Amino acid sequence: MPNRCIKEGDNPDLTKERKTCTFDTDELTANLYGSRNNMERRREITKKISADPDFADPIPHDFLSREKCIEATAKKTKAVVQRGSEFCDVTNYYEMLHLINEAIGIGGYPLALHYGMFLPALEGQAEKELTDDIIPRAKNLEVIGAYAQTEMGHGTNLRELETTATYDKATQEFIINTPTRSAMKWWPGNLGKMSNYAVVTCQLFIDGRKIGPHNFLVQLRCEKTHEPLPGIIVGDIGPKMAFDTNDNGFLALDNIRVPRKNMLMKHAKVSPDGVYTPPMHAKLNYGTMVYVRAHMLYAHGQFLATAAIVATRYSAVRRQGRIEHGVPEVQILDYQTQQHRIFPQIARAYAIIFTYMDIKDQYDAMIKGIAEGQTDLLPDLHAITSGLKSVVTHMAGLGIEQCRMACGGHGYSDASGLPKLYGVQIGGCTYEGENMVMLQQTARYLMKAVASALQGKPLSHSVAYFGKKSSGKSRIGKEGGDIAREHEAMLEALEHAACRLSVEASQMWEKRGRGGETKERAWNGVTVEMNRAARVHTRVFMARSFHRRVTSSPPSIRPVLTDLLSLYLHYECVDMAHHLLEDGFCSGEQIRYLKSRLYEDLTTLRPNAVSLVDSFDQSDRELNSVLGRRDGNVYEALYQWARKSELNYTDVLPAVQKYVMPMMEENRSKL
Ligand SMILES: CCCCC/C=C\C/C=C\C/C=C\C/C=C\C/C=C/C(=O)SCCNC(=O)CCNC(=O)[C@H](O)C(C)(C)COP(=O)(O)OP(=O)(O)OC[C@H]1O[C@@H](n2cnc3c(N)ncnc32)[C@H](O)[C@@H]1OP(=O)(O)O
Numbered sequence: 012m013p014n015r016c017i018k019e020g021d022n023p024d025l026t027k028e029r030k031t032c033t034f035d036t037d038e039l040t041a042n043l044y045g046s047r048n049n050m051e052r053r054r055e056i057t058k059k060i061s062a063d064p065d066f067a068d069p070i071p072h073d074f075l076s077r078e079k080c081i082e083a084t085a086k087k088t089k090a091v092v093q094r095g096s097e098f099c100d101v102t103n104y105y106e107m108l109h110l111i112n113e114a115i116g117i118g119g120y121p122l123a124l125h126y127g128m129f130l131p132a133l134e135g136q137a138e139k140e141l142t143d144d145i146i147p148r149a150k151n152l153e154v155i156g157a158y159a160q161t162e163m164g165h166g167t168n169l170r171e172l173e174t175t176a177t178y179d180k181a182t183q184e185f186i187i188n189t190p191t192r193s194a195m196k197w198w199p200g201n202l203g204k205m206s207n208y209a210v211v212t213c214q215l216f217i218d219g220r221k222i223g224p225h226n227f228l229v230q231l232r233c234e235k236t237h238e239p240l241p242g243i244i245v246g247d248i249g250p251k252m253a254f255d256t257n258d259n260g261f262l263a264l265d266n267i268r269v270p271r272k273n274m275l276m277k278h279a280k281v282s283p284d285g286v287y288t289p290p291m292h293a294k295l296n297y298g299t300m301v302y303v304r305a306h307m308l309y310a311h312g313q314f315l316a317t318a319a320i321v322a323t324r325y326s327a328v329r330r331q332g333r334i335e336h337g338v339p340e341v342q343i344l345d346y347q348t349q350q351h352r353i354f355p356q357i358a359r360a361y362a363i364i365f366t367y368m369d370i371k372d373q374y375d376a377m378i379k380g381i382a383e384g385q386t387d388l389l390p391d392l393h394a395i396t397s398g399l400k401s402v403v404t405h406m407a408g409l410g411i412e413q414c415r416m417a418c419g420g421h422g423y424s425d426a427s428g429l430p431k432l433y434g435v436q437i438g439g440c441t442y443e444g445e446n447m448v449m450l451q452q453t454a455r456y457l458m459k460a461v462a463s464a465l466q467g468k469p470l471s472h473s474v475a476y477f478g479k480k481s482s483g484k485s486r487i488g489k490e491g492g493d494i495a496r497e498h499e500a501m502l503e504a505l506e507h508a509a510c511r512l513s514v515e516a517s518q519m520w521e522k523r524g525r526g527g528e529t530k531e532r533a534w535n536g537v538t539v540e541m542n543r544a545a546r547v548h549t550r551v552f553m554a555r556s557f558h559r560r561v562t563s564s565p566p567s568i569r570p571v572l573t574d575l576l577s578l579y580l581h582y583e584c585v586d587m588a589h590h591l592l593e594d595g596f597c598s599g600e601q602i603r604y605l606k607s608r609l610y611e612d613l614t615t616l617r618p619n620a621v622s623l624v625d626s627f628d629q630s631d632r633e634l635n636s637v638l639g640r641r642d643g644n645v646y647e648a649l650y651q652w653a654r655k656s657e658l659n660y661t662d663v664l665p666a667v668q669k670y671v672m673p674m675m676e677e678n679r680s681k682l
């Protein structure tokens with residue numbers, strides 16, 4: 012069966028791996044990206060960008076200062092903007108995303124938040140009077156914007172943000188002010204140096220009454236000189252763990268006046284005479300965050316896929332140690348521990364991307380509903396995207412780190428691309444709402460679902476399984492080798508665990524309440540359990556999504572995806588075995604059975620491992636990893652990469668000449 016990546020001159024071990032492929036890698040790639048045409052388009056973009064001198068990096072960014080990296084990234088951004096249509100359909104979200112990844116990379120660029128949040132916030136929340144003016148100019152990039160919500164003192168708890176927007180009826184303006192040091196906006200991406208406007212989240216005050224957080228469009232810099240406007244202090248917050256090429260910024264506003272129409276008023280409104288009309292759903296103002304949380308799934312699935320590609324290809328190329336005496340050194344991918352480290356990451360990357368596809372459909376349906384005046388899909392989507400954002404970012408972070416360690420010493424080098432990848436990806440656990448806090452949003456929803464289920468009320472999409480009758484004992488290991496039924500038995504066991512944990516958390520909460528605690532204090536006493544229930548529920552949702560995609564996939568790729576799904580479900584069940592055992596739903600014998608099936612899965616997947624990661628179809632440019640390169644010619648490339656280090660420009664470093672040599676000389680003369 013064809014693996015389409017084989018080329019002459021490649022590392023022979025990688026070629027050998029590709030020859031054992033049992034499916035058509037292009038079929039799987041096309042399935043992953045929605046169609047064969049989408050796959051071809053991605054490849055065309057990659058090909059054109061790779062050959063274009065505007066996007067060449069003579070010196071890898073690993074060896075440049077932050078300032079130089081920002082300069083190089085800004086230059087490439089300009090080229091993408093001016094020449095984008097030479098490479099792709101610039102109106103196609105996924106083509107643009109791919110173009111940016113290929114041309115610029117993942118560490119941030121001047122327009123990341125402009126496209127990622129500023130425009131979506133205006134499009135989703137502003138009304139016509141404002142959008143007619145600002146959106147054409149923003150699309151034309153006369154206006155570049157950031158999404159400035161988080162402050163130095165508050166990010167998670169939006170209700171306590173301190174920046175104020177006070178309505179002045181006399182002039183029909185809002186006065187926007189930063190009252191304290193901790194009220195300074197702090198963290199927003201591209202706020203520091205690139206943006207001349209921002210959507211700023213402020214507490215709305217009318218007639219001395221605090222109404223709550225709302226968004227306002229504020230001009231920060233002169234459109235001609237790019238200097239900050241009077242009353243505005245803005246700058247970069249300094250170096251951070253990663254996102255080196257993003258100017259996360261600070262902002263203080265000194266009683267800046269903006270016209271009434273600058274409030275984003277599609278949902279909540281303030282009339283000229285200061286009458287406030289609330290939105291049709293209280294949290295519609297938070298819509299941009301729901302949008303980003305949903306779309307983060309795709310990005311983080313791809314981040315984990317990158318790490319899995321690097322670790323799998325490198326493990327096929329690297330030979331070290333022997334499994335039996337008297338035979339040549341083995342590919343490290345033959346070690347069971349290596350497979351157990353890496354293969355679940357491959358499966359999870361697929362699971363995340365497939366889950367994203369389901370969520371995207373739900374998101375689109377919700378937006379359509381809102382346009383027709385219905386918000387009934389929002390609570391379910393908010394609850395599940397809050398959980399998914401948290402589980403997926405955590406899962407991807409752990410997975411990338413496993414892949415990095417699986418590459419041994421070379422994984423610790425920036426040449427592997429993995430330290431930077433981890434730095435960028437792990438930020439997702441924090442931004443768009445810290446994970447522990449967002450899981451509580453999911454848990455709150457589960458508590459309502461428990462109550463509805465007990466009362467026999469209808470249950471919405473993500474919690475529909477709360478209404479199923481549990482069989483009391485798991486069917487795991489009792490399905491006589493029927494794979495489809497085995498998969499169903501594992502899904503049922505996970506659903507049982509999520510439901511039980513939710514019910515138990517609800518009972519613990521209630522008990523504390525009966526013991527005299529307020530509802531809120533009682534909640535804080537059970538949040539670890541609440542979040543546990545939310546995580547398991549979210550993992551059930553992912554497992555169901557993966558299962559649905561596999562069972563509806565084309566027959567040509569269904570066998571390999573079924574193997575991958577088996578590994579995924581066995582791994583998830585073993586990882587959550589304590590939840591399955593706790594109430595006796597599963598026995599110890601059943602967990603031992605799951606483990607033995609998992610080890611069989613590792614062996615089954617071994618011949619397809621490289622082909623499964625090849626099917627993610629990430630180019631060498633996107634991978635940005637000496638270890639993960641498609642041709643597997645790792646060692647020579649590693650040496651050539653190291654040669655580019657600034658430290659190697661001279662044989663004797665000035666620092667050595669200035670301090671180390673005189674010290675050696677002094678010591679020598681003492682003898
Ligand atoms: C080329 C194109 C590129 C496109 C790129 C696309 C995507 C971009 C992806 C990545 C961008 C790339 C790189 C950029 C990297 C980083 C960007 C980062 C940006 C940011 O971080 S912006 C700041 C984000 N901040 C937060 O997320 C804050 C988190 N806090 C909150 O959301 C809220 O404070 C809270 C935790 C939800 C609590 O809110 P609160 O008002 O107190 O409400 P509650 O009392 O808790 O709940 C009451 C009620 O409301 C429900 N609720 C809450 N939120 C929502 C919601 N959003 N929607 C619907 N319902 C909601 C809640 O469930 C409660 O319901 P009840 O029924 O129980 O009453």
Ligand SMILES: Cc1cc2nc3c(=O)[nH]c(=O)nc-3n(C[C@H](O)[C@H](O)[C@H](O)COP(=O)(O)OP(=O)(O)OC[C@H]3O[C@@H](n4cnc5c(N)ncnc54)[C@H](O)[C@@H]3O)c2cc1C
Pocket residue numbers: 124158159160161164165166167168197198199200254259438441442443444445446447448
């Ligand atoms: C790379 C990056 C990019 C960002 N980009 C933007 C941007 O473009 N625009 C923007 O506005 N912001 C941005 N942010 C800010 C980001 O959204 C916030 O940092 C994030 O929402 C977390 O809020 P916080 O910093 O207030 O964390 P905190 O709330 O202070 O969290 C600290 C700890 O307190 C815990 N905690 C807080 N509240 C609770 C609770 N109720 N229950 C239990 N535990 C709790 C948390 O779990 C965590 O362990 C960015 C941040 C990063 C790292």
